[in-house]
Amino acid sequence: MNKIDIFKKLRSSGLRPTKQRVEIAKFLFERDKTFHFTVESLDKLLSKKTTSKFALATIYNTVHAFKNAGHLSEVEVRGKKTYFDTNVTNHHHFYDSETSELIDIDENEIIIQKIPKAPNGKKIKNVEVFINLKN
Amino acid sequence: MNKIDIFKKLRSSGLRPTKQRVEIAKFLFERDKTFHFTVESLDKLLSKKTTSKFALATIYNTVHAFKNAGHLSEVEVRGKKTYFDTNVTNHHHFYDSETSELIDIDENEIIIQKIPKAPNGKKIKNVEVFINLKN
């Protein structure tokens, strides 16, 4: 992902390309594999990688803008912190509670043969499979 | 579930049968269908149902003791509050985000045909399927 794409990510999220936001966006989106993170872990990694400083509020605001624009998704993990995901396709997760790490499972790696029908007037929006790991 | 069973729930959770705990236990376990709740919702329902008063800390402590004893389970729901469940079997859920309501799906109502193998030296502990509903 080149610089123009980073600017597009920002613009399409309603964000001006400021120094902090460009660095956050590059850190999140200039990578090949999925990146799962919490705001705390992202903050630590950014501090290590760059010389800039980031107020926590800036990271929260930027990450939420990306999420609202569909450039990040949120993963439900047991615990206090919110986990984000650079993979915004429908997919599933392994979760290793030893290391608190998420591992992607592509949608087509799981096939569900039988599923109940949605109650009363409701429809199924999406199906999430979460596989807890042990040693 | 009769009084003796309620006492067993308490004793097996390491709890003496005090007035507050007996009322909480009866409220949670003397029912036919699954009950999903947060500490806040439980507190409100208890206040309506009984004349006793409950400190929030008592509800938290009692619910956690039941959970640690395996008499309640915790359900992962997007949001800030922790959801508990009187159904402690392996099962799945529908989630209606309109009403913030959980609906049980029995384990055998979902059949998974294909599942990836666990990474490196890990094993699968359990598989949770979460079906989000829409109108």
Added chain:
DNA sequence: TATTTAGTTTATAATGGTTCTAAAGTAAAA
């Protein structure tokens, strides 16, 4: 039953992730 001991309830404080605020700073528009 009276006394002692261990556990419990409660109000309130502390904690921690997240969100809000408003002042100082910066990008874009005019």
Added chain:
DNA sequence: TTTTACTTTAGAACCATTATAAACTAAATA
């Protein structure tokens, strides 16, 4: 340039949850 709108930041506020410790109660002991 000058003006305007948006952004960053430190710190306060928020809120679910957990910790604290004093008053209370159940259970054990005598």
